[in-house]
Amino acid sequence: MQLRPYQNDLVEQVRQAWHEGYRAPCIVLGCGGGKSCIVAEIARRTTWNGKRVLFLVHRKELVDQIVSTFIKWGVLMDLCTVGMIQTVTRRLKKLPKPALIITDENHHSLATSYKRVYERFPDVPRVGVTATPVRLNGDGLGDVNDKLIIGVSTKWLIENHFLAPYDYYAPSVADLTGIHTKAGEYVTADVENAMIKKAVFGDVISYYRRYADGKKAVCYCASIKHSEATAAAFRDAGIAAAHLDGNTPKPERSRIIADFRAGRITILCNVDLISEGFDVPDCECAILLRPTHSLTLFIQQSMRCMRYVEGKRAVILDHVGNYARHGMPDDERQWSLEKKEKRTFKKAEDEQAEKVRQCPDCYFTFSIDAAGNPHICPHCGYVFPKRERVINEETEAKLIKVEGFKLDLRTPESCSSYDELLDYARRHNYKPGWAYYRARQRGFIA
Numbered sequence: 181m182q183l184r185p186y187q188n189d190l191v192e193q194v195r196q197a198w199h200e201g202y203r204a205p206c207i208v209l210g211c212g213g214g215k216s217c218i219v220a221e222i223a224r225r226t227t228w229n230g231k232r233v234l235f236l237v238h239r240k241e242l243v244d245q246i247v248s249t250f251i252k253w254g255v256l257m258d259l260c261t262v263g264m265i266q267t268v269t270r271r272l273k274k275l276p277k278p279a280l281i282i283t284d285e286n287h288h289s290l291a292t293s294y295k296r297v298y299e300r301f302p303d304v305p306r307v308g309v310t311a312t313p314v315r316l317n318g319d320g321l322g323d324v325n326d327k328l329i330i331g332v333s334t335k336w337l338i339e340n341h342f343l344a345p346y347d348y349y350a351p352s353v354a355d356l357t358g359i360h361t362k363a364g365e366y367v368t369a370d371v372e373n374a375m376i377k378k379a380v381f382g383d384v385i386s387y388y389r390r391y392a393d394g395k396k397a398v399c400y401c402a403s404i405k406h407s408e409a410t411a412a413a414f415r416d417a418g419i420a421a422a423h424l425d426g427n428t429p430k431p432e433r434s435r436i437i438a439d440f441r442a443g444r445i446t447i448l449c450n451v452d453l454i455s456e457g458f459d460v461p462d463c464e465c466a467i468l469l470r471p472t473h474s475l476t477l478f479i480q481q482s483m484r485c486m487r488y489v490e491g492k493r494a495v496i497l498d499h500v501g502n503y504a505r506h507g508m509p510d511d512e513r514q515w516s517l518e519k520k521e522k523r524t525f526k527k528a529e530d531e532q533a534e535k536v537r538q539c540p541d542c543y544f545t546f547s548i549d550a551a552g553n554p555h556i557c558p559h560c561g562y563v564f565p566k567r568e569r570v571i572n573e574e575t576e577a578k579l580i581k582v583e584g585f586k587l588d589l590r591t592p593e594s595c596s597s598y599d600e601l602l603d604y605a606r607r608h609n610y611k612p613g614w615a616y617y618r619a620r621q622r623g624f625i626a
């Protein structure tokens with residue numbers, strides 16, 4: 181097994197950083213860039229030098245997986261402890277002193293438990309790895325890291341066939357206005373309420389059929405209840421679907437994953453089990469049903485379907501407007517170790533949203549910078565009205581941002597003419613007869 185050149189370069193930069201006196205650099209590399217190979221190589225070199233490695237992961241599901249990667253990579257496991265952070269914290273006193281601490285998914289590392297481990301071995305060099313070196317509130321990782329080592333971008337990984345290209349559609353299916361935020365993230369119960377409605381399930385399924393029919397999909401939900409209900413709704417529609425969570429017994433989980441791999445299950449619903457590092461078989465579609473303020477979560481979840489397979493084009497169906505908060509998954513981002521003021525964090529979300537445009541006709545969502553002509557939808561050819569843009573120049577960013585919600589916030593009841601009902605029917609894949617019937621019922625036509 182060998183590292184790709186850009187991976188090798190990162191390992192070299194880490195070595196150089198230590199050499200220059202940095203104690204805790206953090207590697208930043210997009211999802212799919214092969215972070216686990218890089219840390220495996222660093223662990224291999226360290227253990228082959230007879231030195232001990234402590235490798236920290238943040239959830240128990242990942243331990244076995246990482247151990248098996250490390251064994252394949254040739255890490256000497258009698259010199260390497262792979263441990264879930266909580267377990268390691270409990271056994272801290274008994275733990276032999278490592279020569280190197282590696283932190284997987286380093287963005288978690290501001291948590292007290294990580295700090296306790298670091299403080300126990302203050303003179304031990306560290307290295308972390310993450311795709312998104314930020315906390316939920318947008319702060320950088322300056323508390324625990326002293327240097328960021330930035331790898332190739334997600335765009336580069338796509339262009340060089342390490343990740344599959346993708347199409348992004350963002351038809352909103354539920355009214356998300358009034359959802360509360362607590363401790364920086366949307367309140368689960370609020371989102372669950374908004375999403376567990378018959379009409380919402382109907383739309384989720386019809387958009388899946390329209391844009392990703394038959395494609396294997398991982399579907400991210402707001403809560404376990406919502407995830408189970410979504411899986412049931414897909415099954416009711418004749419599409420094989422299953423739900424997974426942290427409490428799913430191991431044999432059942434293995435069976436479900438095997439069924440998904442074999443294509444006996446098409447849709448795999450979960451809350452956020454299938455995110456960081458959790459190895460699932462290749463899929464071609466990600467369905468986002470959980471709005472999030474977390475850039476990390478957004479990137480991990482939306483990019484889950486982008487593993488490279490020749491000829492593959494991934495489809496991302498964002499039904500909760502996450503693109504409006506975070507931009508496209510492969511947007512270039514400026515990382516820093518600094519803390520950010522709350523206002524700048526909000527501003528950063530707004531700025532990101534300004535770079536994105538959504539077609540009102542087909543919901544195709546794209547980065548303005550990357551589009552050849554940002555005024556024409558690359559998917560359906562819809563021409564964005566220019567005059568309206570000029571008039572609304574100041575508020576344009578805001579409009580783009582809310583479009584995803586506004587457009588689809590319409591309910592049949594809110595339509596005030598036959599034309600609007602027809603348009604609603606078209607967007608929801610209803611038959612024109614439905615609009616005709618409604619229009620007659622409400623007296624719009626005789």
Ligand SMILES: [Zn+2]
Pocket residue numbers: 539540541542543544557558559560561562
């Ligand atoms: Zn379009």
